[in-house]
Amino acid sequence: MDRVEIVKVSDCIWEIPKRGKMRVPGRVFASDELIKQIENEQALQQVINVAHLPGIVNWSLAMPDIHWGYGFPIGGVAAFDVEEGVISPGGVGYDINCGVRLARTNLFIADVREKLDSLIHHLYNNIPAGVGSKSVIKKLSKGELSDLVQKGVKWAIERGFGSEEDKFSIESEGQLSQIDVSYISETAFERGREQIGTLGSGNHFLEIDVVDKIYDKDLAGYFKLQQDTIAVLIHSGSRGFGHQICEDYIKILSKHIHEFNIEIPDKQLICAPFKSNVGQQYFHSMNCAANFAFVNRQILMHLAKQSFLQTLGLSENELGMELIYDVCHNMAKVEEHIIDREKRNLVVHRKGATRAFPKNHPLLPKKYQNVGQPVIIPGDMGRYSFLCIGLEKALEITFGSTCHGAGRVASRSQMIKQMKNVDLKKDLLARGVVVMAQSRNSIAEEMPQAYKDVSKVVDVMENIGVSKKVVRLKPIGVIKG
């Protein structure tokens, strides 16, 4: 592997100079410590590869949680001009609108400590997860699933999963309107029919957290979070429905790419001009999958709430579970940005990156206009996660984006080997975390050692003024597929 030339621009900002057929330079946000890890990965070559794509604007970006992905790196952000640029399924990822949501409760650690085991068991039994899991909702017909992906989260709210208010705490209010179900394959529909309201496997999880550190008391108060408040964090996406759409369009676009005279340095960077017919077909299908994912997380939160109510014997008012925000990690969105003092419409690809708009941004919900967008950054299941907010600088240097998590440092297979002789549940219990999962390996692969320390990642984004910490959350219970 050739070493990638990288130059320090300022504290926590590094540049990969433009060379060869790169259309723009690469930009990496990392501390001196993190850059040493990043430099040893193939991910920097992927930042360079992305810089080759037509219509890319300013830079090919990498957040500090960058790691190797299929085609685009995970933790990558790239914006393309709507008229001259492309859209790429590999720039969004297989799990379209994989994302996280955070809900707060009226409970404190003392209210759940004694019943934590029962609560985790109840959640594990109540929330379908892992291979072969089926929805708690009867298998949907194709017509019903079409209705679901058109209405987005409204579909779930109409059926009693959550309240009307929830949609104001979801990116794009949980419903993207530029959709067309006629561009979606029968196989994708078949995969989606039984998977709504299922957690999935891999790095997806549902976590009970406790607020263990407050960085900004006023903002924490705005989100109704205090020291020791119990919160629920959910990480899931569009399940087989989104994966099938990605897979279908990688295949479809591969057949069309010669028509567009686009050279790509990696097959997984397959793309099409955004305004082409096939580019629009992918965009409209991708948005359907995004709506599916919003509904999925909405139902998962409802199921979690039921488990809390039943296990703890509380009323809804006593529990007070309220959605703080739901953010996408894997999406391409058309957004207006200021480039060289001009307003331009860009297709912003965030793959393993979070939108982080500052206060007063027109796309933020009314209730967050005065504080900025809540940004939820999960870490690993043994340490902590963060609730942050987006800042003005994000619009200047990251197309309104920040990191999305800790970022892997060890592959899944490495972790299985490394954890072979470790009593995983005992190890996590010693860290104060109760865990239930479908298999031993799904715990081994996600042990804290597999990830960077998320606090170092979040600090980089705070240092460069892109997002700011509000509270730190510590996991106390986790369920996984």
Added chain:
Amino acid sequence: MVEVRGRSKELLFINTAYAVAGIMYNIEKVTSQVKRILRFNGDGLEDMFKSFVRNLILVVCKDHFLYKKINVSLKKSANEVVVKLWGEPIDKNKHELFKEIKALTEHQFSLDKKGRIRYAKFVVDV
């Protein structure tokens, strides 16, 4: 990265099926009670192979069927793959399930032949 080899195309496909199953579940705990037949076409060997892996993923993740035994015949003239699977529906109380494979990716995919041995390398998204 999944790396498989076989002494013929058919054996390469069969060994691939066992490798894919091994990622998703413990094949030892599955019985071969039910037979299923899959037929599909591909545009050449690479396309047939990719369709084969994708069909196996769908059998498990969409149809909730675990296979134990497999037979593959490749009809070169028609670029057709006929797959016979013997297994049973998923029973969460009986079977040991590991993880879902969500997709076969294009990343670093390769099919190769050295002497009489055929090799496949591919990455799946889990």
